Amino acid sequence: MTALQADKTLDCSGALCPIPVIKTSRAIKEVEVGQVLKLIATDPGAPPDMEAWSRQTGNELLDAHTEDGKFVFFIRRVK
Amino acid sequence: MTKTDPNGRKRLALIASKGTLDWAYPPFILASAAAAMDWEVGIFFTFYGLTLLLKENHPAISPLGNPAMPMKMPFGPESFQKISWPIPTAMMAVPGFNALATNLMKQTFKNKGVASIPELRDLCCDCGVDLIACQMTMDVFGFKQEDFIPGARVAGAATFLEYAAEAEVQLFV
Numbered sequence: 731m732t733a734l735q736a737d738k739t740l741d742c743s744g745a746l747c748p749i750p751v752i753k754t755s756r757a758i759k760e761v762e763v764g765q766v767l768k769l770i771a772t773d774p775g776a777p778p779d780m781e782a783w784s785r786q787t788g789n790e791l792l793d794a795h796t797e798d799g800k801f802v803f804f805i806r807r808v809k
Numbered sequence: 810m811t812k813t814d815p816n817g818r819k820r821l822a823l824i825a826s827k828g829t830l831d832w833a834y835p836p837f838i839l840a841s842a843a844a845a846m847d848w849e850v851g852i853f854f855t856f857y858g859l860t861l862l863l864k865e866n867h868p869a870i871s872p873l874g875n876p877a878m879p880m881k882m883p884f885g886p887e888s889f890q891k892i893s894w895p896i897p898t899a900m901m902a903v904p905g906f907n908a909l910a911t912n913l914m915k916q917t918f919k920n921k922g923v924a925s926i927p928e929l930r931d932l933c934c935d936c937g938v939d940l941i942a943c944q945m946t947m948d949v950f951g952f953k954q955e956d957f958i959p960g961a962r963v964a965g966a967a968t969f970l971e972y973a974a975e976a977e978v979q980l981f982v
Contacts, residue, residue, distance in 0.1 A: 744922045749844035752932060757843035773922075786819075786846040 734793055734804045736768030737761050743772045743800060750776050751783050758789060758807050766792065771804040776801045812849075812885070812975040820849045822973035824981045825858035830868040830911060830926065831863050831878075835911075835982045837929035843978075844936035849978075851939035854952040858982075859946045862957040868926055869911040875905040934960040941969060944973040 735737045740757040741748040758767050768782065777794060780803050784791040790806040812820060825836040836858070840850045844895065854862050854957040861868065872878050918925065924932070933940070940961040940982040947953070947963065954963055975977045 745924075746922045748838050748929075749922070749924055750841050750844065752845045752936075755847075783846055786848070 734766060735767075736804060737765035739768040739770070741770045742776075743770055745771070745775075746773050747775050747779065749773075751779055752778070754783065755787070758805060761807050763807050763809060765807055767805045767807065768803065771801045771803070772799075773801075777802075778797070779804070811971065818847055818849045818977040819843075819978070820968070820972075821851070822976035822979045823850070823852045824969070825854045825861060826856050826982065827854050827886075828857035828860035828866075828868055828904050830870040830914060832858075832925045832982065833868045834923075835930070837926065837933055838862075839980065839982075840938045841929055841936060844933065844938055849939075850933075850936070850961065851969070851972050852933075853941045853943060853972075855943035855946050859943055859950065859952065861926075862940060862961045863952070864956060864958055866926075869907055870914050871901075872905045872910050873898065880910075881917070881966070883913055883920050896938060910923045934958065939972075941972075 732757075738757060738761050740753055742753055745753075750769065754767070754769055757769075758783050760768050767803060780790060780794065783789075789808050792804040792806055794801065794803050796802070821839065823836050823840060825833075827833070836852050840852055843850045860866055870878075871879060880896050881892065882890055882894075884890070915925070940958070940959055942952075942961045942963045944955075944963050944965045955959075
């Protein structure tokens with residue numbers, strides 16, 4: 731698998747619910763449709779919340795993994 | 810207000826009935842999170858919850874009569890912060906104790922990375938959350954429209970019920 735390339739990166743380290751979700755919803759509007767947003771978060775609620783957020787907004791959660799103790803998400807703007 | 814959104818957005822209808830610092834959080838967190846998911850959101854502020862719409866609002870907390878509230882310190886080493894202090898009820902009635910508890914809780918929220926109530930309220934305003942002030946409560950407590958933040962509108966129970974009738978999620982806080 732080729733490494734995912736992000737068009738924009740958002741770091742929400744240290745912020746708890748609902749800030750990562752809110753900042754993601756703003757940041758996704760700052761990339762073009764089809765482009766990819768990378769989100770970094772430390773909120774333990776972020777993994778299930780980003781899945782729910784993606785389902786609800788129709789954006790595509792391409793990948794979610796842990797890196798150096800942080801949660802990393804790649805989200806493609808669909809609409 | 811009936812649902813007219815052609816895009817079929819989901820709708821969240823909340824009632825905020827409490828105005829203390831702790832209970833100010835759930836409605837603003839749920840509302841801003843729902844707005845972040847492109848949901849339409851309305852909050853009906855009634856009784857003590859109405860104070861959350863005041864321009865000058867400094868929600869406080871009282872540990873008195875709240876035995877479930879963990880009494881912990883937001884500073885010092887981790888082992889110290891983990892201690893749940895057994896504060897006697899009589900001490901909670903001492904003047905200044907509520908202010909102390911309020912400041913400690915605000916500091917705890919800040920340390921943990923939780924947004925403040927003014928920040929969350931501003932977020933809700935920016936996201937277009939419909940902030941509905943209960944007319945009846947305004948009359949009871951003597952509030953005027955100009956006491957509230959500009960984003961607030963005034964209406965009654967029927968308005969909220971019509972709004973809630975078309976919401977996928979309705980919650981009372």
